[in-house]
Amino acid sequence: GNSNAPGNDAAKEKPLVIAVPDSINLLEAGQEGSVIQYYIQQIVNEGLVAIGEDGKIHPALAESWEDENSTVWTFNLRKDAKFSDGSPVTIDDIIYSIERSADPEQSPSIAYFYPEGFTTEKVDESTLKITLPHAQSNFIWSISNNGGLFVTKKEWAENAEAIGSAKDLLLGSGPYKVAEFSPGSHVTLEASDTWWGGTPEVKQVRIDFISDNQTRLLAFKQGDVDFAFDIPISQIGDYQSVNGAKVQTYKDRSYVGLTFDLTVKPFDNEHVRKAVAYAIDSQGIIDSIKDGYPEKATAFTAPEQFATVLSADDAREKLNALTHYEYNMEKAKEEFALSGAAPFSTTIYYPDSNQDLGKASLVIADSLKEIGITVDVQEIPVEQWLNEMGSGTKGIDWMDYRPPTLDPAEIAIWFLDTTGQGTNPANWTDPSVQPYLQAVYEKSAEEGLDDLLKGIDIAQEQAIYAPIWWGEAAVAYNSSIEVDNFTSYTFLSQNWPKNFSFTK
Amino acid sequence: MESTTKDKKLKFSPAKKLELPPLRIILSVFFLLIIALWMAFPSLFAPDALSLDIHNAKLPAGSAGHLLGTDALGRDVLKLLIAGTDSAMIGPLCIAAGSLIIGLVLGSTAGWFGGFWDKIVSAYADLTLSMPSMLLAIVAAAIIGGGYWVSVLVMIILYSPFDIRLVRSAVMQQKSKPYIESTKMLNLGTVNILAKHIFPNIAMVVLVNFFLNIAYGLMSMSSLSFLGLGVGPKEADWGRQLSDGRELLSQNPAMSLSAGIIIIVTAVSINLIGSYLLERGGFDDN
């Protein structure tokens, strides 16, 4: 970007230039909640807790915390926290920020993290008590900066015209502050010298929004970009061929699979669902469309999502043991025959934001043709796709989701809960599942693990969801930088730039 | 034989008849013939173009049996290109024909009758022209949910004012010509005059414009495809192939390249023929 520009200030320290395949017009997670948005907000704002590179929960604005029956949460706040303008973070700022986050009008895209009817209480200047209307062991994520809390200064926010715009640059207490923001183009972050964790090593991070992958590749080859985030699988070879460049792939915890809507006939028929599930050549799809990179999924939550309670390998073992249906056309035909359903036709819609899903749909449609199901594949705008999720209009729908938090139960609750905590996009009710979910809410993550897996298993056994792959993301960086500690959780951590260093 | 002023045309027209059209026109016509054949018999030239073979995906150009390689789903790119001809061309043809029909009906009646009707039609044309048409097309196509025929419809609406204006002014020009006034003197009916006496004289301009509209329609449709507002993923289509192929640029550049080239060559051929006809028809200078 700027390297060719005349009049570039050479005296300034070279920024770490990260190119992302996204375009952000507003630095406000409450309004625009994309993955990149979170990565930026995470290092500018803080929550009460944060995640480390190990995937475990670490203290942030709260030094310590405890909960009573997962209902009453008490936080002891750190005293040395300061906003980047130098003013101290007060408990009032935090309460204000929580309320702002929970207000659907001000923060429509994160308000769902907070249960209806919770209360906050300022016990003293450094003790905060939050009381929930019912048990919720995963509430810790709601007040993390990976979930729904980005603490900002009350006085500033109330007077700001447009929080997160180029006019009112974000004000947070994190390791970085926003130095400059050009909507849709780039954002420049500068190390904050008021962060309680010390001033970060990397002084400047510039995040350039380059939506076009081809352009980004050229810019990377040119050396204009140090680090390319989320490069397409098909370009891995191109990036690798750049002199001195490295490509890292990592499990990004995303889940991709099909959802069957039980209110749409004939998907109320278990055998039809199983027939479809058997007909999905997951490995074939992964090999052809994704060059073999993602992992074939056996459940609708990825192993790495369990980081807080299990190692990825242990989690994988447990997930593989759950009921799932391997590609088998014979069985697919058998199931379809069992269902007694007549050959029928249906439509698979996929969001225009993810062309791979379109291709996968075509592969699935090709197999389904063999068992007598004619599938039409249609592309729709991603917003429409989101709108119509679980609306009872689509028998088969795609699900493509990367959880913002490391809550192992995040997807399960969303998929399976019928009491209002989830959306239940399959419109599926099975009274045997809810007790397990209830246990998950009440018990801690470790203790509730088996209940969680049992709940997932019931859903998968009935082929309500057909998992296809667990995502694999790739990043590339050139020889001018080095990245340490590269894990699935690197970018979830509170000060992720600290893993980067310039080689010279 | 009597000689008169301005006899120049008379003296030179016979020689022109025998001249062969220039090479570029011959090539263009030849190329468009191939395109027309592809369009008419896609299954003859590219049988099973849409059948998947995911185990042979992303083969580079020149692979055995796949001259232009395969796409991410293992479909043969050359076959896709051939099979894509009809969806690439039918839309533009419909756009050109649709806007032509609207243009002929509204333009000729407005030009002929004048008055209030002319005011309404002209107002419509001016209004549509003063809008940022490509943007509106995108807005409309995105809102109504994209899709091939929606795009075609939107394009027809956006192209029609050009045809309306063209036909209208051509008819107005013809209307006051003495030979048309003579037919009025003979009490011929309006439809008769329009169809038999005016139309033959504007047919050439209209035809040329029809040609150009096909070329521009091809561009517009592939632009919409590029934005994901054109045909579905299942069908073969040049515009879609061009944008889909971008992610395979390093594995199989032939996919995008062949689609891009064929779009350009087709549009250029149509354009060349159009401007050649225009020149020969002698309408170039006005």
Add this chain to the structure above:
Amino acid sequence: MTIKIEVSGLQVQISGNEILKGIDFKLEGSESVGIVGQSGSGKTMMMRSLIGLLPNQAKPSGDYRIDEQSFSLDAREKQWAKIRGSAIGMVMQDPFTALDPLKKCGKQILDGVPKQKKADFDIASALKEVGLPADAADRYPFELSGGQRQRIVIAASLATQPRLLIADEATTALDVITQKEILDLIDSIRSVRAMPLIVITHNIRLAKTRCDRILVMENGKIVEEGSALKVTEQPCSEAAKELIEADRFLQVKSFSDSYSGGDTLLRAVNLNKRFGSVTALTDVSIDVCAGECVGIVGQSGSGKTTLARCLVGLTKADSGSVKYFGGNRAQIVFQDPYASLNPAHTIRYILESALKASNRPLSELEELISLAEVPEELLDRKPAKLSGGQRQRVAIARALAPRPDLLICDESVSALDVVVQNQILNMLEKLRRDRCLAVLFITHDLSVLRMIAGRVYVMNEGHVVEHGTTRQIFESAKNSYTKTLIEAAAFGSAESAPGELVPFI
């Protein structure tokens, strides 16, 4: 100041066609030379090759000497600049297009003045020389009449200080009265400046009255050359004879006897027509009787065409009435032969559709074409392959298809050359006699009227200023406008003419 021009073996080729086929031409002293010839004979090409203004594709060759110095005929634009303007000036044919419409006239005159003389060039006196007031400098061309514009063109040509002036049909586009004024102006400038002049025209009478020497061209060659008197009195070439014949024929003809006093066929009373602020017709009343030929004459813009269009209903008059006492409506034949036929159809189609439209059997086609003297072999051609005269015959044939009692001819022969004009006029006369067809003939050419019209209406500024039999009008016009019109038409009047050619009155 004097100039000597000599060109020999001048040939011009345009895309393989030989336009000029070896011309020798010399000019010396302050003589005035007339170049006459039928249209297309190469007059314009010849003159244009002298100042390098041939069409792009033209390839000239030959030996060209100016003031004894030889000059290449296909020189580059830069070299021609030495000759253009300063040596040879040119007056264009059409004053309506010869000036830049977006530039004030004064500026345009000044543009051509050589650089070193620009400072002390006096526009007012330049305008005065061509008989224009000084404020004309501040006007745009469209604010001037055709005659005034032609004066500006002349002034602009003179401003470059040429030593020879070429006037290529400089008056053809103007009406009779203005024609005379402009020719007189050129004459007077010539005698004041003692400057040689070349006049290009197809009107041999004009050449005779204005020039010392006449060249006759035909088909790219000079076929006759000699003093004005000799060429007109004792022409030896066919071309010259033909031109004189055509002209003489118009002059010696006695008055038409077409006034029959038959039943009234058409009566228009108190027609009024306005176009916005322009009044085209004011209380015009006119009668036409069966089988007679009535002429309407008047300057350009006097409302003749408007009247004709009102009579046939192509234009609606604001007030007044038009009544036909007879069967069919009148038919009209327009001026421009190139626009009178639909280029898309064959002649057969045009005539047959006219017959069909008027519910006549197609078998009448033969009769039609023999009446209008259209050769049968033309039937399957399209208009583009017909000459102007032939087209006008077809247009007349078409107009005759519905068997009208009255035929209106709006300057139907003005665009044709004299030879063809005569043929068509004869044909109309025959039709009138044989078929008792009434003819309303609109023209600004008085000699034509004299030949065929029994009665004449004179129009000026939308009024009928006078009417009567042709003899009355020509011999004892009462209205002063009519008088100037007649006078102007006789521009070869005895006083200024070297020869004794009888003016046509």
Add this chain to the structure above:
Amino acid sequence: MSKTRFIAKRLLECLVSLVVMSFVIFSLLYIAPGDPARSLVGAKKVTPELLSKIREQYHLDDPFLTQYTRWVHDAVSLEFGNSIKAGYPVIDYIAPHAAVTFQLVGLSLLLSIIIGVGLGVVSARRKGRLTDRIIDISSIIGTCSPSFALGLVLLYVFSYQFGIFPMYGIGEPGNLPDVLWHLILPAITLTVGVSALLIKITRSAMLKEVSSDYAVFMRARAIPTGKIVFSQLKNASAPVLTSTGLVLASLFGATVLIENVFSIPGLGVLLTTSVTFRDVPVVQFIALMLGGIICLTSAFVDILVYFFNPTIHRTPNNDKKAKGAS
């Protein structure tokens, strides 16, 4: 027609276009499927109460006419509401994007006019010659190359291979030379497609002038060629000038297609995302702003041409007879 009447009529036409356009877009967005409130909350779980709260905030549940009249009423007082997606005033939201697009379109309009008019003049003066043919064919190829593909090719050649131009982005905001420097390649991309239109218009307008009598008469008086060309250009300028609106419209349309390639945060990208999001206030504002600009520009040019042409507003002297008889 008097001058003021002409101007008033032309401006009224603009106003009518804008009103019609706003109505069309408003109704299109109204009937379209999708729900911006739902889009705002994303794919997550959400209660109906929360949804209706958001809807209420943006009056999304009101009947169509109520919504539209509210919008018109506010728009008249220059109040264009809040973006649904960003939650703050539309004008502030759009401003940075609009600035980029205007700079881009302005730059490329300038280039198009220079190139289009220049080549148009040259090819008219060289009609039928090789130069004319080359210009003709290259402009045809230019119009027939999809701009998004062309952009990538230019980027590859000029920015990557030769390293002449920047690869992406808009440079340092506020630093105008830097911004323009970043916008040159995109502007050239736009120009390739659009200048062909101007070449065509200029060429055919100039052809009339090249063979005109007054030009021949000027040559006959040895007036320098430059001056003659200038006169011709002046006479040919009306159709060229009046096509500005059309040129602007195609430029604005084409920006959508290339903004992605060059990573330019312009109005096109914003518009497409806002359309899928059904961010009505933003879509309305962008469409009307662009429509207004195009409309006003062509009106302005028409008025300019009207005043520029002396035959229209100078009252000719009494001699109207000068019309041409032969």
